[in-house]
Each structure stands twice: as C-alpha cells, then as structure tokens.
Amino acid sequence: MSIAEDLLEVNHLKKYFPIKSGLLNRTTGYVKAVDDISIQIRVGETFGLVGESGSGKSTVGRSIVRLIEKTEGEVKFKGINVYDLGPEELRKLRPQMQLIFQDPYSSLNPRVRVGDAIGEALLDHGLATRGEIRDHVEEVLRSCGLSSYHIDRFPHEFSGGQRQRIGIARALILNPDLIIADEPVSALDVSIQAQIINLFRNLQETRGLAYLFISHDLSVVEHLCNRIGVMYLGSMVETSSRDELFQNPLHPYTKALLSAVPIPIPKLKRERIVLKGDIPSPANPPLGCKFHTRCPFAIGRCKEEVPEFRDAGGNHFVACHLA
Amino acid sequence: MKNLLEIEHLSTHFTTEEGTVRAVDNISLRIRSGETVCIVGESGCGKSITALSVMGLIEEPSGKVVEGSIHFGDKDLLKLGKNELRAIRGNEIAMIFQEPMSSLNPVITIGEQIIEPLMVHMNMGKREAQKQAIRLIEQVGISRAEQIARSYPHELSGGMLQRIMIAIAISCNPKLLIADEPTTALDVTIQAQILDMLRKFKQESGMSILLITHDLGVVAEMADYVIVMYSGKIVEEGEVVELFSNPKHPYTRGLLKSKPIINQRQDELYSIPGQVPNPLELESSCYFHDRCDNCMAICRTDEPALKEITIHQKVACWLYEEGALHVHS
C-alpha cells in the first residue's frame, strides 16, 4: 500500500469549466483546465508543478483544497478522500492543508489587523484560547522573520515581501503538514524573492513540511523541489526527480522551457529551442499530442494519437511519442 | 560612435500627500546609436520614471521633471513644445510597455491602430498604410496577418499583443526604442520569441534600445551597457560582460548572487537583508547602507558619488573611494 506513505495523492484529477453562450445560456463546450493529472507527495517532500499561463497548474492547487470543485478524479490527503467530506468535516481538515497565494496584496483583508489575521483561525478551530493566541502569533511571526510589534498593524503598512511573510505565518500557525504555494514569489522583487525562498526552505527543515510548489519559474523550482512535474494545456507532459529533469529532460516542451529561461551570464552561447506560435486556447486544444502545434520535432503520429504518459525508466514519466 | 540620447542630471519628483518623492534623483546616461542600454533595478527604483521622463509622459502636477536635460540628437526634449514633442514621440522615439492591453484602444481594430501612426508620421495614404500594416504584422512573426488586422485587442493573447505593439513601435523606423518591462507579463517561451525579435530588428535597422527590466537574465541576453538603479540613483553602470563578471557595488553583487540560476544549485540562496528604504525618508547617506554587508561609518552619513573606476565601469560606493578604503580595512 503506497497510500500509507503518500501524504497527498491526486489521481486522474479533471476540472472542466463549462463555456456558456447564447440566449439560453447553454453549455457549448468545456475549457479543460485540468485534464487527467496525477500527483503523489510524500511527507516532507517538495513537489514542483511547472507550467506557463493557461497550463492549469493553479487550478490543480485550488482543486486539491476544494476552492474549486473537481469534475472527476480523486484527491486523497492522509488517505482521506477530500471530496467525500461534508462541509464541516472539510473545515476541520483544512488546518492540515494550507494554501499560500501569489498576490500578497489581495490575499490579506485590508481591514483586519495582522495579529488577528494570523491568529483568528486558531480561535475558530479551538486550537488555542483567546489568552494564548498572542503568544502563538508572536512565535510564528518570529519564525517568519517578522517581529511581535507588527501584530497591531494593518496589512497596508507592509511591503510586498513582508506581506508574503504574513501570509506564510497565517498558514503556518495551524501547523499544517502540506502547504500548497501558488506562485508565492513571482510578485516579489529579486532580492526579496531570495529571502522568501530561503524562508520556505528553512521552515521545511525545521517543521518537516511538505510543499506543492506551483511556479512558472524553473530556476526557483529547481532550487526548492525534489520532484517536478511539467504541465502543458492541462496535461502533465513530464514528471521526474529534479536532477533527472534538469540533466536529462525528455519532453521537447521541457527542453524548450529550460532553454528559454534567460541566464544572467552575458554572451553565453547555448542552444536555444525557440518555440513557434502561441499557447493554444485550452477551450480548443489541438488533437493528438497537445504540444504538436508548437513542437519542433513533431511527426505525423503526434497529430493523431495522444501520447501515453509512461515511465521511461527510473520513475521518469513522459508523454511523448519520440522520447 | 555618436551619442543618440544624452540625459544629464535628470531629476523627476513626485508630490504625494506625505511629502516629495525623489523618484529619479540626478541621473546621467547616454545611449549611442545601435546600442542596447539596460536599466535594471527593483520596483520603485525609478527605472520606469526615467523612461517616462524621456518620453515627456510624466503627469503634472503630481510629477515633474525638476532638473536636467535630455538631448536627443541636437534637441533638448525637455525644452520642446507639445507639438514638437509629439512629432518625435512615436516617430523617432517609440515606446512599448509592460501591459500591451492597456496601451491599445479596445474598440478599434488592430489594423487601424497600426495604420494611424503611419499616416500621421510617414505621410502615407490609407491604401499604402494598409499594405504596410500587413507587412509589419508579418514582420513580427504573426501568420494570418490580414485576419489579425481585422480583429480587436481582446481577441488576441498577451504575446500577440506585445508583437503588435512592437509592430506599431517599429512602423516609423525609430532611432530609439524604449521598452519598459516588455516581457514581464509574458511566459518564458513567448519572452524568448519577443527578445529574439527585438534583437533581430535592432541588427537590421541599427536602432538603439533602452530596455528597462528587473530580470538580470534578460539584461545579460540583451544589453551592451547596463545601468543599475537603486532608490532613484544610479549605483553602478558598466559594459555588460564586465559588470556581470566583476560587479563592484554590494547591491549589484547581492542581486546577482540572490538569483537562482538553472543548473547552478546552491543550498542556501544569498539574500540581501531588509528592504528598499522608504522614498520619503531618504537622508544624506548611501541609500543602501542598512542592507549592505560592507557598511562603514561614512556610508551612514555621506552620499557616495558615481565615479569611474575602470574605463568600462562606474560605481557609487565608498568602498572604492581612496580615503574611505583605509577606514574600512
């Protein structure tokens, strides 16, 4: 039974958003935002989910915590099927599975003091009494690199980096086992990004957290993650351990992504795969392999046959006819 | 090579409820023809305001260019009247922005929006301008040009729109293209396409580019000459290879070290402690002093001047001032 060691198990998750049009508001099609995604995350592990805009990576994160209701598939957290839970049971489970948002500005209520924003969930879940809360909040603020005198301030008094720390503290105080981080550093400046990345890492070491780290930035993902999955138009195209993925990428899309990341070394000669065209609309994805319209190596078979997501050896999964 | 653009002692200030923000504080820079100059820095460092000042797009009365000159060829842009400036803007100097969607009119077709500047600045007839517009759309790597010309901005993706913006920008063969974070809102694979295209146009037409970005990777790929800004001031500038291989200012060094690089894994990223100072509370000091690993007594009290330390590099840091160096060691 692998369930015992997997903290989170996502099996064949699908999320289709209906497209409605016309006078009668009839469903005329579906945006297949997430189309058959499977992920396993073990205790203390970091799984990186990489993809460009429209790849559905954020939808995966939100479907796991049921901010969005799935269309099909199952999400198991500690062996519990998250979608079998009633509203109150789900609410009780939530502290163990937290989400950190991309935008540190919009994810904090402007009218709630920082101390309250961090402590209120403890109160609601009965995890601490009113008298104990301040101590808990101070402790978690400290471990997130803020000080106790920040407690009575309002979010607008903080910079972006500090707000993201507040967001992390708010999740952390519940002592979660899994944190889903949805592009947590992409709204931040470079020098602040490094601070937050280090914070994520240190917290993992001291608290044994598992992360699902969603990002478009391969260099950040490489720095933090043990296993990495690459998504394209709602489907997983490649999953493998970090070292394997960066040294031996098998899918042409992964290769192109890797070669497209600008590297801060001037006049560096490297082979670059520049992809043609735009990402197709997820409402109308190409038939066959979804990547074939932009793939520099596409052959006839790619246009007709959906490639199987298979193990290419050593737990390195890829969905490509050519790999 | 001749200087195409020469900014001398430019200062742009903004008045807010809480006080005056010196968004751009006495900066000088020059761009030679055919050169790509990158201004790099974090949000609020004044890089975009510099670009807007050049374009005469600072909105009064809240913002104002209070000092300096901006020479483009033999004209001082700050002394030109509205009409003279308009004749240069979009014609000899073109600009593209981070959000292409907000710079295009949502109710006018793409084609019309490309045709307009052609008719105004290039004195083309409608028929001729239409043909040229199709050619331009093809030039920026969009197939089905005629269909695209008839569509409206909301029907296109961000990458497509940025291409259209570039098509509009290059339509009048500008001598200088100012690009303010042109790829920040785009995906990496699209960013790669756009950067490739900008490089290609630059080679073909010999135009200069002033590229404003926060991404050191983009800088390394595009720049000939790099300017690093912090809190409204230039802290370091230099020829690109020199600056990246031998950064002098502690801020530049910190920035380069704190960016994770693919296939160069570190256990712990270097991170610059603290945060950018409040622009309203800047006092006479090196503005970076409270985040600096090498902070000395003088850094807290006196502002270092931008000085040439090699032919290729200038830096504003007390570490490289002769008198101060002894204090440090």
Next chain:
Amino acid sequence: MSSMSEISTGKVPKRTPLKSSIWKQSMHRLFKDKLAVTGLIVVIIMFIACFIGPIFSPYSANKIHMNIMNHPPNMRHWLGTDGLGRDVLTRVLQAGRISLTVGLASMILSVFIGTLLGAIAGYFRGIIDQIIMRAADLLLTIPSLPLLFIFGALLSEWKVPTDYRMYIVMVMLSLIGWPSLARMVRGQMLSLREREFMQAATVLGLSSRRKLFHHLLPNIVPLLIVIATLNIGGSILTESVLSFFGLGVMPPTATWGNMIDAANNMLDFQNRPWLWIPPGFSIFVTVIAINIFGDGLRDVLDPKKKR
C-alpha cells in the same frame, strides 16, 4: 539558522505610526476636503438649531394667537407669524426636528433592512437570494411616489391619529428605500466573496460567522455610510413632498413639507413669502449640505471612486 536573523531586519516603514487604521486615514483625508467639511458643518448647525433652538424660543409652535395673524417679519417675530398667529421661526425649527428625525429614522430602518437582506442574499446565494432579490425587483418596478400617495390617502381614509402618522411615514419611506440598498449590498458581497482574501479565509477553515462578521461586513461599512448619508437627503425630500400634498405628517404637527403648503394658497404665495420661503430654504440647504458631505465621504471611502 543564520539566515533567520538576517531576514528579521525587516522594518515597518516609520511614516505611518500614528494614523494606522484605514479609518483614521480616511477621516484625515476627509478633513482636507473643504467642501465636504462645509457640508458637514451646515448639517451639524441645522441639527443643533432644530433640536436645541425651540427650547430658547419664547413662543409655542402650535399655540394659536388670533390677534397677531399674518404679521410680516419684525423684531419680535423674526420670520413673522402665520395665519393662526404662530411664530414662523419657532415652527420652522420645530418642523426641522420632525423632518430630520423622519429622515434619520427612515434611513436607519432602510439601511438595517437593506443590509440584512442584501447580506443574506449575497452570502448564502441560492433560493434565499432568489426570493429576496425578486421581492426587491418587484418593489423597484412600482413607481414609489404614486404608491406613497395611495398609502397616504389610505391613512387619511382610516383616520389614523396624527401623532402616529409620523411613525407610519417613517416605515413607509424605509419600505420603499431598502430594495436599492439590498441590491448594492448584495453586489458588494458577491464581489467580495471572489476576492482572494475571502478564498484565504475559506482555506483557513474559518467559520461562516467569522467570515461574515469579521471579513465581509467591515468591508461593506464604508459603502453603507456613504449610501446612508445620501439617503437621509432623499428621505427628507420624499417626506416633504408627501406632507406638502397633505399625505404625510399632518398639521398641526409642523414639518417643512406641510409648511410649504402655504404656497398652495395664491394669496399667501404672492403676499406672504415669509410663510413658505423659510421651510423651503431649510429643505434646500439641508439636502444640499447632506449630499455634498455624502459625495465627500464617497471620495474618501469608496475605493472605486479614487481620484
């Protein structure tokens, strides 16, 4: 752990130590808006004059003096006397009490009903939302003035005692006032629900009660204050119109509306302007002042109307 101490040097900017809350900031900005402050001062003066003024008046508002009928303004009666020999100034101030009370009370009532129903509809959605909003739509489709006229006529028909009429008018005004308010509150709730900080609240597993009272409602309060303020002006106007037609608060209880009724009489209109100009002017000044103040509040509190 060395990086931890290195991180913690983050400081809060020094510039905002005192005016920390959004409220204080908003008020600070409001007091910079000279027009709004003028409006507020006028409203306050009006309230003080109407509620305290009559105490210092040597005259009674309702006592009839047949010997001093229709005197023009003079040293003893600054605004003259009316057809029954009552001091007009005293009556205008007394009337102001009623008009302002009716305006204020019906505002409070309609804001209460509107917010409650709007919040319920917006938060719970589904069938409750449908029922509440269709009821609101129904009320909004009926022209309110004719409806009030019918009500007023019915009240007269049923011979409702004049003392009670004032309260009934308040209830009538709030019954026609709540639907538009409920709509606005509901709309605000729906858009707040989609905000990321509400999603964050869901992920934290906060209870419905906390989400509603600690997160949603505090974000609606600024909008409510603005609407409520502007609403007072509207209520005063509507009450005046009703009373003018003799369908609202009835004489001898004076309101600004039934005092202007004097203008209905051609003789009074042409020859005794001191009978109808003071109440008319009071309505005009009060409503304008309230609206100017409300606009100023909106500029400060409603983030969508940022300059």
